[in-house]
Amino acid sequence: MNNLTVNSIFRTMNIQKIEEEVRSSEILNHPFLIKLQSGGYDKEQIKLWVSQQFYFSNQFPRCLGALWCRISDYQISLPLMKFLAVEHWGSEETGAHWKQYRKVLDYFGLSINELKSVPAFDETKEYLDYRFNVCLNNTVEEVLGFMGFAHELVNEKIFASYYHGVKTIEGIPDSALTYFKSHIEDEPEDYQIFKNIILSFVKSDESLQLVEKGAIQTLERRIIFFDHMKNRLDNFSKYQ
């Protein structure tokens, strides 16, 4: 075995370690997700959380764009272009996520224009500003850690909780569930895109440690967002 092969085997093993660490994160058993998926919230409470998901979905393509422009090797960054086309709001790509999400908004009686004209909740803004700032100012490795591990890898399970939670609303049509369902299906493939980029981009242990740092720090911030969201939904009447 030559040195290159040995290095790539080590990197793959170390990536597996990060995967295990991330998969055992407390975020996957967060009280907000547990309560949501077990039917602990009614339609009005879920509507409140769904409204914030708008800002997440809207901003994610900007994060992808920020990462894309920071990778100089076009062969490494190419898969991000296709990803961006599916995630970008207004995109006409088949399976474009905003089209699916619009159906969720329709069901809850939320309008895109209204959401665009009001600010996100403080906790939403705080988390979204954090992750966008990581994309612009932290190392590319940390951005890969945020997107690959703290989003795509854990999102398969997080979206399963969302899906089961939203499904508990009596009479909800399938059209309002597709957005959540398709994320459960797409995330393993999306994660693979980032894993491949990490394998091509990351060349040293130090570099991989930055990926891990980006993953863990983002998960911590995401947990804080869920803490706030749970608090908000649990005290819903106060916000009326």
Ligand SMILES: [Fe+2]
């Ligand atoms: Fe999406």
Ligand SMILES: [Fe+2]
């Ligand atoms: Fe995804």
